Amino acid sequence: MAGMSPDSGSAFSGGGSNAAFKKQLNKVYAWYVGGFISFVVVLAIAEQMGLTRQYIGYAFLAATVLLYAGIGFMSRTNDAAEYYVAGRRVPAMYNGMATGADWMSAASFIGMAGTLYLTGYSGLAFIMGWTGGYCLVALFLAPYLRKFGQFTIPDFLGARYDGNLPRFLGVVAAILCSFVYVVAQIYGVGLITTRLTGVSFELGIFLGLAGILVCSFLGGMKAVTWTQVAQYIILIIAYMIPVVWLSVKQTGFPIPQIVYGYQLEKVTAREAELIKDPKELEVIAKSVQML
């Protein structure tokens, strides 16, 4: 298999066997987790010693962008198979982590809770849609894409159905999905950068885009996969700690997935109570008058 690339000395290319490659990856990411935890501890100590919130934001942003840029730079490659499909040798668990990091993107991080709160049951269509979609990919596309040895879905459709019309349909579908997705993501990137650093929204967008460019341009899919795995580790920690904390505070049980149904029941009961509250009725009456 074409696993060799010009820089086979670096941590993310490993010219040896798959088992050795996996072992090396485990080692790299174990160090990475240790580094991340000590970075957080150092920042916590600095905060106790009087570092302001703004500078903590700068430190986080600079460290993560530098880190992803570093991974992107180390994964640079000019081998087509490495660039488009990460050499087709990402271990399943790591690929799952990278996909998981895509799932927990800017849009789901800052938009999903509000969407669900506003739209209720119909909002769950987003959750089911973008998770259930993986089933369709797994059953219909991914195995054949791999066996056909193509790089992209339009390529695969062109080879499988032998013609430019299927390829064209694939291109249209890919552009449509990615365009809608990227608009939301870029907006989220701008919001987060602005929030963390206090730069203006427009500058935030460009900073975020520059980060993405550095991360993905030199190393393609290989760089994206390994930065996504790094992001997954940060994201899963950032998602789980507040929720587990809340769950322990509220219910005394540390697995929120199991107990949050009961909490929702309480919220619903409280909501019914609040709607009948005389003060709330006053506010509603006033807002109706203003309309």
Next chain:
Amino acid sequence: MQLTESHRQYWAKNLRITAILLGLWFVVTYVVAFMARDLNFSFFGWPFSFWMGAQGSLIAYVLIIVYYAHYMNNLDKEHGCAEEEED
């Protein structure tokens, strides 16, 4: 390439497992959503249809993918078209 009996069996099994899992996928996605109003009994503190949307169907999706990957890996090995692992 000449198709052998082994190839034909492989493809038949592949189609069968895809159809079965797709059927399961359809049930947890569309049938449950369509019947949402009738599936209102309480489950872990949730109305059942809400729980399916928020957790149940997602668990089902993951299980479908895990089972499919496992099944196809075995099928590949049985019919001698597994990928070569360079250990």
